Amino acid sequence: MHGSDREVGEHAPSAAVKSTEPALSVERITHQDVPEICALYRRVWESPASDGVPVELLKGWQPSPLEFTSRMEGVTYFAARRGGRLLGVVGCEVARGSCHLVDLAVDPEARRQGVASALVAAGVEWARHANAAQVWADALARFPAAGALFKHLGFAECGVLHKHEWHEDVRLFERIL
């Protein structure tokens, strides 16, 4: 893979805010990133936010490096970093002309700083690049932050699958490209 293929975007902090913080970068992941990504998923899902979430789901959301590597066969992943530190991940699964965003997670200590927005923007860009006509995402109804994020980013809520994943309601969001 060429370096230029990996680079998706730089997301500088607002010009109005004087900050010495390094810019947020979003790039395609490589196999070298896998252990760090799995550690990020553990940090996200071992937090109190997971209280009450079915264990079957939590297990799938904290893949081992081997499990994650096999997911990479069918999914293109992007990682967001600031100053080299991994802050978030999203996967793009393109099939039948649409792009499903999967495995989106942001470090609990880096929330509300635009990390997920930058990752979803990279996913949308990737979907366009892959000639998809639509991007969609699903989120457990018990996670209002995910719903707020997708609506903030111009996705329409297009349905609910009741008791769909281990008895959990799942909300669906779509954005037509």
Ligand SMILES: CC(C)(COP(=O)(O)OP(=O)(O)OC[C@H]1O[C@@H](n2cnc3c(N)ncnc32)[C@H](O)[C@@H]1OP(=O)(O)O)[C@@H](O)C(=O)NCCC(=O)NCCS
């Ligand atoms: C949902 C999640 C990915 C959001 O990540 P994030 O980096 O904090 O999101 P952003 O900073 O890009 O948020 C952009 C906008 O989305 C909305 N939003 C995000 N988190 C929100 C929250 N907790 N409550 C209300 N609105 C929220 C806001 O409009 C926000 O803009 P603002 O901060 O200027 O008000 C993150 O909370 C997370 O990893 N949660 C656990 C995993 C998860 O739910 N994954 C999604 C499964 S699909």
